[in-house]
Amino acid sequence: MGGQRWETGRTEAFSDGVFAIAITLLVLDIGIPGEEFDDLWSAIFHEWPAYLGYVTSFLTIGAIWLAHHAVFRRLRYANASVMRVNLLLLMAVSFLPFPTRLVAEAIRDESAERAAAIFYGLALLAIALLLSALWGVVARDRELLVPEVSDEEVNAILLASTPSIGFYAGAIGVAVVAPQVAAFGYLLIAVVAVLRARGDEAPAEQPT
Amino acid sequence: MGGQRWETGRTEAFSDGVFAIAITLLVLDIGIPGEEFDDLWSAIFHEWPAYLGYVTSFLTIGAIWLAHHAVFRRLRYANASVMRVNLLLLMAVSFLPFPTRLVAEAIRDESAERAAAIFYGLALLAIALLLSALWGVVARDRELLVPEVSDEEVNAILLASTPSIGFYAGAIGVAVVAPQVAAFGYLLIAVVAVLRARGDEAPAEQPT
Amino acid sequence: MGGQRWETGRTEAFSDGVFAIAITLLVLDIGIPGEEFDDLWSAIFHEWPAYLGYVTSFLTIGAIWLAHHAVFRRLRYANASVMRVNLLLLMAVSFLPFPTRLVAEAIRDESAERAAAIFYGLALLAIALLLSALWGVVARDRELLVPEVSDEEVNAILLASTPSIGFYAGAIGVAVVAPQVAAFGYLLIAVVAVLRARGDEAPAEQPT
Amino acid sequence: MGGQRWETGRTEAFSDGVFAIAITLLVLDIGIPGEEFDDLWSAIFHEWPAYLGYVTSFLTIGAIWLAHHAVFRRLRYANASVMRVNLLLLMAVSFLPFPTRLVAEAIRDESAERAAAIFYGLALLAIALLLSALWGVVARDRELLVPEVSDEEVNAILLASTPSIGFYAGAIGVAVVAPQVAAFGYLLIAVVAVLRARGDEAPAEQPT
Numbered sequence: 001m002g003g004q005r006w007e008t009g010r011t012e013a014f015s016d017g018v019f020a021i022a023i024t025l026l027v028l029d030i031g032i033p034g035e036e037f038d039d040l041w042s043a044i045f046h047e048w049p050a051y052l053g054y055v056t057s058f059l060t061i062g063a064i065w066l067a068h069h070a071v072f073r074r075l076r077y078a079n080a081s082v083m084r085v086n087l088l089l090l091m092a093v094s095f096l097p098f099p100t101r102l103v104a105e106a107i108r109d110e111s112a113e114r115a116a117a118i119f120y121g122l123a124l125l126a127i128a129l130l131l132s133a134l135w136g137v138v139a140r141d142r143e144l145l146v147p148e149v150s151d152e153e154v155n156a157i158l159l160a161s162t163p164s165i166g167f168y169a170g171a172i173g174v175a176v177v178a179p180q181v182a183a184f185g186y187l188l189i190a191v192v193a194v195l196r197a198r199g200d201e202a203p204a205e206q207p208t
Numbered sequence: 209m210g211g212q213r214w215e216t217g218r219t220e221a222f223s224d225g226v227f228a229i230a231i232t233l234l235v236l237d238i239g240i241p242g243e244e245f246d247d248l249w250s251a252i253f254h255e256w257p258a259y260l261g262y263v264t265s266f267l268t269i270g271a272i273w274l275a276h277h278a279v280f281r282r283l284r285y286a287n288a289s290v291m292r293v294n295l296l297l298l299m300a301v302s303f304l305p306f307p308t309r310l311v312a313e314a315i316r317d318e319s320a321e322r323a324a325a326i327f328y329g330l331a332l333l334a335i336a337l338l339l340s341a342l343w344g345v346v347a348r349d350r351e352l353l354v355p356e357v358s359d360e361e362v363n364a365i366l367l368a369s370t371p372s373i374g375f376y377a378g379a380i381g382v383a384v385v386a387p388q389v390a391a392f393g394y395l396l397i398a399v400v401a402v403l404r405a406r407g408d409e410a411p412a413e414q415p416t
Numbered sequence: 417m418g419g420q421r422w423e424t425g426r427t428e429a430f431s432d433g434v435f436a437i438a439i440t441l442l443v444l445d446i447g448i449p450g451e452e453f454d455d456l457w458s459a460i461f462h463e464w465p466a467y468l469g470y471v472t473s474f475l476t477i478g479a480i481w482l483a484h485h486a487v488f489r490r491l492r493y494a495n496a497s498v499m500r501v502n503l504l505l506l507m508a509v510s511f512l513p514f515p516t517r518l519v520a521e522a523i524r525d526e527s528a529e530r531a532a533a534i535f536y537g538l539a540l541l542a543i544a545l546l547l548s549a550l551w552g553v554v555a556r557d558r559e560l561l562v563p564e565v566s567d568e569e570v571n572a573i574l575l576a577s578t579p580s581i582g583f584y585a586g587a588i589g590v591a592v593v594a595p596q597v598a599a600f601g602y603l604l605i606a607v608v609a610v611l612r613a614r615g616d617e618a619p620a621e622q623p624t
Numbered sequence: 625m626g627g628q629r630w631e632t633g634r635t636e637a638f639s640d641g642v643f644a645i646a647i648t649l650l651v652l653d654i655g656i657p658g659e660e661f662d663d664l665w666s667a668i669f670h671e672w673p674a675y676l677g678y679v680t681s682f683l684t685i686g687a688i689w690l691a692h693h694a695v696f697r698r699l700r701y702a703n704a705s706v707m708r709v710n711l712l713l714l715m716a717v718s719f720l721p722f723p724t725r726l727v728a729e730a731i732r733d734e735s736a737e738r739a740a741a742i743f744y745g746l747a748l749l750a751i752a753l754l755l756s757a758l759w760g761v762v763a764r765d766r767e768l769l770v771p772e773v774s775d776e777e778v779n780a781i782l783l784a785s786t787p788s789i790g791f792y793a794g795a796i797g798v799a800v801v802a803p804q805v806a807a808f809g810y811l812l813i814a815v816v817a818v819l820r821a822r823g824d825e826a827p828a829e830q831p832t
Contacts, residue, residue, distance in 0.1 A: 021437075
């Protein structure tokens with residue numbers, strides 16, 4: 001280790017590719033078999049767990065992309081640890097379509113919904129932990145950062161990533177008792193994460 | 209909110225990735241089962257609703273991509289609203305392969321064709337509304353725009369996005385009565401949208 | 417029309433995305449059902465038509481990408497016709513996984529192999545014609561080109577694209593009589609196209 | 625040949641696209657049929673060969689991407705041989721999801737596990753050989769390299785790619801006797817390749 005460097009442009013492009021594909025593959029798991037065409041409207045509505053899974057995973061990956069973007073635009077270059085943690089993060093994000101499919105299929109099956117909701121929550125928790133680890137690895141080596149990034153900013157970003165971890169742990173707890181409630185909880189956490197994503201502070205011109 | 213900024217390069221790259229993948233996944237839903245190999249030519253022709261769906265959704269996403277391109281090349285940076293509306297737009301575009309598949313399978317099924325054609329139309333309408341909302345959000349905050357963009361141009365683009373919304377609403381109305389006619393109507397709207405897409409005005413050199 | 421312009425960077429990125437995805441989706445159609453696991457080696461060899469289809473379509477799209485690259489690096493900007501022909505080219509390339517799958521499944525089926533081989537050839541011919549049309553549209557409006565491109569170069573590229581069209585027409589003729597021969601002919605055309613792809617002439621330093 | 629040149633930017637983008645898609649498609653092969661929902665936890669654990677295949681192929685492609693990155697950032701431009709070997713490398717990487725699926729399905733089937741593990745190893749070996757050939761082609765023509773790259777560096781990279789080839793050959797030998805051991809061996813080789821990937825040497829500032 002000790003002093004290895006990677007420029008970040010191609011890593012961003014590769015990560016964006018993986019995020020974009022994982023987010024787009026989610027739709028492949030939504031479908032209505034031909035036998036249900038007799039009453040297609042009710043078949044369409046009956047697919048709601050698939051839409052819930054689609055929207056939740058889409059927004060979760062969207063929020064991860066925003067956070068990833070926020071990390072990388074502050075980097076001058078990456079070191080070996082950043083490259084490795086980033087690869088693990090991409091591996092976890094690419095994996096998400098599998099538990100998404102599982103939760104969409106199992107949510108109305110009493111014997112399976114609990115396991116599916118917990119498994120999905122664990123996948124989300126793993127992603128949140130790896131995202132937090134990515135920033136943690138950056139924060140340990142300030143030389144990786146562009147000079148304008150202040151210590152307060154570094155700590156603020158570290159703190160900002162903590163709540164999702166807590167929320168996911170809590171939602172997994174809920175999943176043990178009430179899997180369907182947890183499924184909506186995961187959606188809520190993703191919506192909040194998208195809404196809380198922050199860009200750069202604009203210089204104070206006239207406020208709009 | 210108030211003053212958050214994102215540079216647009218990585219958002220464009222991510223959006224292009226999602227558009228490119230959604231447009232390419234459409235082909236996965238075209239196939240001929242081995243039982244129909246006895247008379248393959250007629251099986252190939254019999255798949256025409258799948259080709260119609262493929263071409264319609266491809267050109268629709270192509271037109272969206274051209275319009276998205278037209279929006280983003282006029283931006284200096286994005287604010288939080290742009291990022292969120294853009295994410296919703298990508299979510300709707302990624303979803304399109306599902307109703308495309310449905311309409312291709314149901315178009316010859318009397319009990320299902322109406323529901324499928326309306327559902328597909330609603331998905332297209334949602335995309336048109338979100339694209340319009342994207343430009344609306346930009347138009348509300350002129351600081352996001354590069355300085356060369358005039359007020360006339362902003363209004364012209366706002367106006368240009370309105371007809372598609374009307375066309376889609378009309379085609380959905382047609383789908384209630386004549387689903388197959390509506391299916392060709394959606395194709396027509398996409399063709400017109402591609403043909404109407406506009407780049408930058410070239411400076412008046414000698415006309416070609 | 418008359419004077420519309422698009423900068424080419426984002427069009428290249430979008431096209432590259434479509435090419436990369438179409439080329440990668442081809443593998444999804446290769447598979448061995450669990451029943452054939454008793455003698456897996458012979459099942460693996462028995463899949464040779466799938467590999468032939470995979471390699472042929474991969475190299476065909478690879479050659480198209482090289483040719484596309486050669487066109488776009490000579491452009492200063494695109495006009496409306498370039499954007500439209502490019503979209504049609506991408507639509508044809510994205511479609512290729514479907515006839516590829518068909519030819520791989522039908523090549524050993526006497527009643528279907530002829531239709532499948534002709535259909536695949538027609539798809540390849542359409543791609544070759546659209547690629548030729550793309551350059552034809554550029555050649556009609558020299559202002560689109562970067563200034564260094566000479567008239568000889570423009571004509572040389574036009575001529576270079578003609579043989580593939582003839583080869584594909586010929587191979588389709590062969591497919592009527594001998595579909596399996598034609599299948600290998602398509603592979604040969606793709607190999608030749610990759611080998612004939614040309615970059616920029618390097619300035620005459622010491623030859624290597 | 626003799627003097628053809630391609631600039632590398634678009635080749636990197638296209639290659640990144642193929643790597644990102646191949647790595648993300650791997651998840652499509654993981655799934656649990658509805659009949660096993662009665663005891664979903666045990667069904668989830670029972671899928672371990674699918675996870676093993678997913679992680680192994682993901683890390684293998686990740687390591688290839690890191691190595692590809694290391695090659696291309698040292699290039700001023702590509703010649704015809706680089707373009708062709710790169711296309712073959714992408715073809716082999718795109719193919720990997722097929723043997724991955726095979727090994728995941730066959731690993732618990734006594735009659736098939738041997739063939740599947742050897743076939744997967746051969747695919748990995750082909751990728752390692754093509755990566756080595758890519759650098760070999762570059763090393764033969766130093767003019768392709770940016771001037772800062774020293775001869776020692778060129779040889780060091782050539783040497784660094786040799787062990788994987790040996791490891792894969794060895795693991796294929798193990799697969800003949802003990803396929804399951806070989807499956808874990810492939811994972812180990814991928815992990816080592818990721819850990820050994822090297823960026824640029826940072827200039828000696830204060831060590832961290």
